[in-house]
Amino acid sequence: MDQVQSNLAQSNPTPSNLxxxxxxxxxxxxxxxxxxxYLADDRIAQVVFLAAQLSKPVLVEGPAGVGKTELxxxxxxxxxxxxxxxxxxxxLDEAKALYEWNYKKQLLRIQADSDKEWNQLEEDIFAEExxxxxxxxxxxxSPEPVVLLIDEVDRVEIETEALLLEILSDFQxxxxxxxxxxxxxxxxxxxxxxxxxxxxxxxKRRCLFLHIAYPDTEREKEIxxxxxxxxxxxxxxxxxxxxxxxxxxxxKKAPSVSESIDWARTLLALSIEHIDERVVGETLHVLLxxxxxxxxxxxxxxxxTTIE
Amino acid sequence: MITLLTDFIGELRAAGIPxxxxxxxxxxxxxxxxxxxxxxxxxxxxGATLVKNARHYQAFDVAFEVFFAHHRNIxxxxxxxxxxxxxxxxxSNGQSGSQSEIDDLVEALFRAIMGGDTGALEAAARRxxxxxxxxxxxxxxxxxxxLYRTLRRLDLDALQERLLEAALAGIDEDDALDTRxxxxxxDAQIARLRQExxxxxxxxxxxxxxxxxxxxxxxxxxxxxxxxxxxxxTDLTDIEDVIEPLTRKLAARLARRRRLLxxxxxxxxxxxxxxxxxxxxxxxxxxxxxxxxxxxVFLLCDIxxxxxxxxxxxxQFTYAMATQFSKLRSFVFIDTVDExxxxxxxxxxxxxxxxxxxxEAEAVWLDGHSDYGNSLxxxxxxxxxxxxxxxxxxxxxxxxxxxxxxxxxxxxxxxxKARAVYWLNPEPRSYWDSGDSVMGRxxxxxxxxxxxxxxxxxxxxxxxxxxxxxxxxxxQRTTQLLSPDSR
Numbered sequence: 001m002d003q004v005q006s007n008l009a010q011s012n013p014t015p016s017n018l019x020x021x022x023x024x025x026x027x028x029x030x031x032x033x034x035x036x037x038y039l040a041d042d043r044i045a046q047v048v049f050l051a052a053q054l055s056k057p058v059l060v061e062g063p064a065g066v067g068k069t070e071l072x073x074x075x076x077x078x079x080x081x082x083x084x085x086x087x088x089x090x091x092l093d094e095a096k097a098l099y100e101w102n103y104k105k106q107l108l109r110i111q112a113d114s115d116k117e118w119n120q121l122e123e124d125i126f127a128e129e130x131x132x133x134x135x136x137x138x139x140x141x142s143p144e145p146v147v148l149l150i151d152e153v154d155r156v157e158i159e160t161e162a163l164l165l166e167i168l169s170d171f172q173x174x175x176x177x178x179x180x181x182x183x184x185x186x187x188x189x190x191x192x193x194x195x196x197x198x199x200x201x202x203x204k205r206r207c208l209f210l211h212i213a214y215p216d217t218e219r220e221k222e223i224x225x226x227x228x229x230x231x232x233x234x235x236x237x238x239x240x241x242x243x244x245x246x247x248x249x250x251x252k253k254a255p256s257v258s259e260s261i262d263w264a265r266t267l268l269a270l271s272i273e274h275i276d277e278r279v280v281g282e283t284l285h286v287l288l289x290x291x292x293x294x295x296x297x298x299x300x301x302x303x304x305t306t307i308e
Numbered sequence: 309m310i311t312l313l314t315d316f317i318g319e320l321r322a323a324g325i326p327x328x329x330x331x332x333x334x335x336x337x338x339x340x341x342x343x344x345x346x347x348x349x350x351x352x353x354x355g356a357t358l359v360k361n362a363r364h365y366q367a368f369d370v371a372f373e374v375f376f377a378h379h380r381n382i383x384x385x386x387x388x389x390x391x392x393x394x395x396x397x398x399x400s401n402g403q404s405g406s407q408s409e410i411d412d413l414v415e416a417l418f419r420a421i422m423g424g425d426t427g428a429l430e431a432a433a434r435r436x437x438x439x440x441x442x443x444x445x446x447x448x449x450x451x452x453x454x455l456y457r458t459l460r461r462l463d464l465d466a467l468q469e470r471l472l473e474a475a476l477a478g479i480d481e482d483d484a485l486d487t488r489x490x491x492x493x494x495d496a497q498i499a500r501l502r503q504e505x506x507x508x509x510x511x512x513x514x515x516x517x518x519x520x521x522x523x524x525x526x527x528x529x530x531x532x533x534x535x536x537x538x539x540x541x542t543d544l545t546d547i548e549d550v551i552e553p554l555t556r557k558l559a560a561r562l563a564r565r566r567r568l569l570x571x572x573x574x575x576x577x578x579x580x581x582x583x584x585x586x587x588x589x590x591x592x593x594x595x596x597x598x599x600x601x602x603x604x605v606f607l608l609c610d611i612x613x614x615x616x617x618x619x620x621x622x623x624q625f626t627y628a629m630a631t632q633f634s635k636l637r638s639f640v641f642i643d644t645v646d647e648x649x650x651x652x653x654x655x656x657x658x659x660x661x662x663x664x665x666x667x668e669a670e671a672v673w674l675d676g677h678s679d680y681g682n683s684l685x686x687x688x689x690x691x692x693x694x695x696x697x698x699x700x701x702x703x704x705x706x707x708x709x710x711x712x713x714x715x716x717x718x719x720x721x722x723x724x725k726a727r728a729v730y731w732l733n734p735e736p737r738s739y740w741d742s743g744d745s746v747m748g749r750x751x752x753x754x755x756x757x758x759x760x761x762x763x764x765x766x767x768x769x770x771x772x773x774x775x776x777x778x779x780x781x782x783x784q785r786t787t788q789l790l791s792p793d794s795r
Contacts, residue, residue, distance in 0.1 A: 026349065046352035050338050061362060103581045110588055118587070125584065195362070197553040204360035205330055208338075211362040217496075241489040248492070250659075277485045292657070301485055 020079045023052035029078075038067065038074035039223050047210045048075065057168050057189035059153075059207035064194055065256020066212045069151055072190040076147040079188065084142070085149045086135035088156045097163055098173060099137040102130045126177040136164075137181065140173050145185040153203075154193040161203050164191075168206040215257065217244050223257060228264045238275050239264050246287065246297050255287040263287050277301060313339065316375045319523045320358060323367045324530045327358050347376060363531050363550065373507060374514055374523045409439065414467055421471060421497050433504035436462055443512055454509045459502070468498050532763040536621045536734060544617075548624060550763055555628040558770045604635040604698045606726075608687065610705030611671055612642045612678040618734045622704045623665065625766075627658050639691070640665060641683035644673035647691070678708055680746070681715035688718050695725045704732045704760075707740070707747040714746040716753065723753045732760040732769065 022032040029052075030045035040048070048071075051058045060068045076083035086097060094100075106125045113121055133141060139148040150164065166172060171183035191207060193199060215223060220240040224231055239260060247254045255263075263286045272279055281298050288294045317332050335357040342349045351372055359368045413436055420428035437443075440461045441454040475490040514522045531546045578594035586592070607626050611619040619640075626638045630652040637649045646669045651661040673682065695701070701722060707714075723729045731754045733740065733747060740747040751757045758769045 042348055043352040043355075046342070046349050047356045050341060050353055050356060053341050054334065054337055056334070058356075059360070101581060101584070103577075103584055106584050107580070107588055110584070195553065197556045201326070201328075201360075205328055207360075208334075208356040209360040210356055211365065213362075238489070241493065242485070245489060245492055275485065280485060301488065 020052075022078050023049060025049060032078040033071075033074050034226075036074040036077045037226055038070060039219065039226055040071075041215070041219060044071070044210065044212065047208055051208050052188065054208070055186050057191060057207045058210055059191045059193065059199070059204065060210045060212060061193045061195050062212035063214065063254065063256065065258045066214060067257055068192040068212060069149065071212075072147060072149040072151075072192070075188060075190065076149075079145075079147065081188070082142070082144070082146045083149060084135050084139045084146050084187075085151060087151045088153050090155055090157065092156050092160055094163060096134055097136050097160075098134050099175060100132045100134065101126070101177075102132045106130050128178065131175070131178070136167055137173050139187045139189075140167065140171065140181055140183045142187070143184060146187045148187045148189045150189065150191045152194060153191045154196050154199060158197075158200055161200050165202055165206065168203070214247055214254070217241055220244075220257065220260065224261065224264050227261050228268060231264055231268055232273075235267065235273075235275070236264070239267070242275060242280065242301070243287070245301065249297060249300060251288070251293045251296065252290045253288070253293060259287050309339065309344075310336070312375065315519070316354075316371065317358065319371045319375065319520070320368065322524075323371060324533055325359060325361075325364045325367060331358055331360075350376065363546075367530055370510075371523055373510055374519055410461060410463075413439065414462065417462075417501065418467060418470060421501065422474060429501065430504055433501060434508050437505055437508040437512065441509060441512075443509070443516070454513075455502075455506055458505055458509070464498060464502070468494060471497065532767065534763070535761050536618050536763075538617065544620065544624070547621065547763060551625055551628045554763070554767060554770060555625065558629070603633065603700060604696070605629065605633050605637070606691075606695065606699055606701045607636065607638045608645070608701065608703045608705075609638065609640050610642070610678060610680075610703075611640045611665075612676070614678065614706060614708055618704070618706075620662070622732075623662060624658065627652050627661065637691075639687065640669055640671045641680075641687070642671040642673075642676055643679035643682050644671060645683045645687045645690070646670045677710045678705075679712050680705070680707060680709045680750075681713045681718070684715055684718040684722070688722055692722065692725070695722060697725070697727055699726045701726045701729045702732065703729070703750075703754075704734070706733055706735050706745065707731075707750060708744050709746045711744050714749045716746075716749040719750050720753045723755075728755040729753065730755060730769070731757040732766075733757065734761050735759070736761065 022028055026042065026045040026049040029048050030040050030042070033040045033045070033048075047058060050056075060071060062068055072085075073083060075081075109125050109130070110121065113124070116124075131137075135148070139146050153161070153164070166174065168189060171186055172180050174180045191203075214220075217237070217240040220243065221233075221236045224236040224239060225233065228236075243255055243260045243263075263283065266283055266286050267275070267279070270283075280301055284294050284298055288297060313332075313336060317327050317335070320327050335354055338353040338357050339350065342353045344350060354372065355365070355368060359365060413432065416432045417429070417436070419425075420432050437454075437458055441458045443454055471494045472491060475494055476487060510522070531543070531550055534543050534547070536547075573596050575594045575596045579590050579592075582592050582594055583590040607622075607629070609619060609622045609626065611623075623638075623640075626636075630636050630638070630649075636652075637647065638652060639645050639647050648665050648669050651664050651669075673679075673686075719729070731747075731750060735745070737759045739745065747757070756769075758765065760766050760769060
């Protein structure tokens with residue numbers, strides 16, 4: 001195995017700074033993430049490990065609130081890197097994502113040097129000092145390695161996705177006036193998507209794909225115990241089971257992991273020792289955010305369905 | 309290993325999962341980094357590099373089980389002897405499981421599940437297959453046959469009852485919540501056992517017949533390739549998840565952006581930025597882009613008997629579209645037409661809306677057999693005046709008119725007024741105009757006719773939707789000849 005890895009390092013000319021000891025094996029990734037209160041399952045740890053070894057971006061997909069963004073934050077924490085975040089939204093453009101020329105400063109410069117030759121001036125004003133780095137360029141230019149989080153990439157229009165492609169495959173940005181900026185250190189790139197639309201093939205091809213679904217009851221219990229100190233184990237089990245039951249219903253918005261954590265905190269704060277219908281009925285609004293969902297869940301959990 | 313991987317990738321492609329060359333190379337690189345003895349690590353590595361769509365995981369899982377089952381069999385062989393419930397090497401002939409042996413087996417399963425012992429459960433499942441499935445080498449039957457056989461002889465229902473009883477023992481009968489939770493826990497365990505048995509059968513079939521042939525028999529169409537005319541209820545739920553992203557895309561396609569440069573307000577920041585090229589003199593003003601145009605969509609759905617399953621799907625599509633378009637109006641027809649927009653208001657449950665449409669909408673006028681001619685006449689009479697050059701009309705139906713007059717000139721009238729008319733037909737193109745289908749009479753008046761029997765084809769329609777500009781003068785009506793099948 002050692003030999004394989006050294007071969008790989010040779011064949012890969014991009015500067016690799018992903019050799020952080022915590023990324024050396026899936027088990028260590030998992031352990032380190034757990035140290036940041038992020039309980040990864042084996043698959044998550046494995047994909048993170050591979051992404052680090054292959055210097056590839058990870059596209060994390062899954063329903064809202066399963067910890068996609070959290071994963072990126074935890075990764076930044078364990079590798080001791082700065083987290084640069086690009087929040088995507090409809091209408092995001094080059095000037096907000098990549099870079100922009102600082103025209104005010106450029107104007108001042110023109111006025112200050114009005115007696116200079118034009119050719120010389122032109123060279124001056126399109127220099128790096130007039131460049132405003134937006135998240136993507138900032139991640140590339142950063143002298144120390146960073147974690148770049150491109151959040152909710154499914155929100156940008158399909159045309160804007162193209163902006164990301166150069167960065168994702170070659171870790172570089174081309175600026176017409178200046179040339180190509182190549183990353184001095186390889187950023188660890190994490191993209192998240194809620195899958196509200198299909199991402200382009202070109203984008204997906206460049207990434208490792210990681211789908212995070214709702215955890216099973218066992219893992220959810222572990223997460224609850226980890227994130228809610230003082231929660232008794234039998235409560236955690238019961239909460240996980242109730243949440244699974246609710247997720248099985250046909251609802252507008254199923255409860256996310258963060259919502260079940262909130263619910264556990266609520267129950268703990270109310271010092272409830274046993275969950276029954278009354279408790280569920282009274283605290284359901286923590287888990288569910290639509291009135292129609294709350295009504296439906298309350299009805300189904302509330303014993304209207306009898307056992308045959 | 310490389311041959312195995314190449315075969316595996318070939319199988320994924322055959323199952324409809326698009327795997328590009330780059331991804332295949334990534335997979336090879338990734339495999340080098342994992343411990344090949346660790347099956348789940350291998351699976352994670354291959355999954356992350358080869359499958360880029362959560363919908364494809366199921367097909368990937370099946371293929372993986374078939375191709376990489378071998379390792380596990382060896383692992384399990386050692387494990388089995390130490391496993392508490394695994395009594396290897398007894399009866400290998402499956403036909404002769406006597407009742408007492410089955411009872412013994414069920415008891416082992418029961419204990420394994422109650423104890424939460426995964427290893428014991430696996431071993432017991434393996435024993436169950438060995439003794440009960442009666443797999444006959446070389447016999448060309450599918451895995452489901454053996455699964456059914458094993459489960460029937462095992463009497464899972466009784467086991468489930470027993471588990472439930474045990475689970476409910478400590479619970480107050482009136483506590484409906486606890487009872488529900490206990491039931492679900494048991495259901496989940498039984499589902500796991502079934503899965504375990506199914507996997508085991510699959511492994512044995514692979515050993516018997518070889519990978520490729522088993523993979524071929526297990527191959528199932530991906531969600532996007534399911535025939536919507538014959539979709540089952542579970543299929544429809546899968547489809548539901550896919551529809552929403554698709555309607556969003558459709559919305560984006562239909563929202564024609566205003567291309568004219570000078571239509572928005574002056575963008576001061578950009579203007580100054582541009583002026584730098586001319587030494588600070590703003591010679592080339594920049595303008596903000598206008599907001600995307602909100603398109604108006606009229607959806608006309610055939611909900612007659614021949615279209616039953618498809619109608620459910622189109623209404624689902626309508627329902628999803630209603631969240632995307634502020635100006636969506638939907639109509640259903642059989643032999644007359646009625647507007648159903650009001651049933652799809654915000655916050656309405658889809659099944660509820662469906663129920664109300666079935667009972668309240670007046671789509672039947674005479675006898676409940678499709679009559680496109682009359683439906684079009686009523687549609688034009690009642691809503692014709694509301695169609696404007698901004699309206700896109702989408703008709704879904706098989707154009708089977710029961711030999712009644714098609715009255716295609718009415719569609720022409722409507723099309724003259726509308727921005728565009730598209731027709732989605734769930735029948736294969738080769739069936740069009742056969743029997744009582746009058747598709748050919750309508751197609752000259754449509755901007756596009758599409759065969760839409762699968763989600764993939766619907767996606768194709770959305771992708772290739774070229775919205776004609778309303779300034780382009782004479783409309784060009786062409787039948788879309790390009791369909792995914794002919795490519």
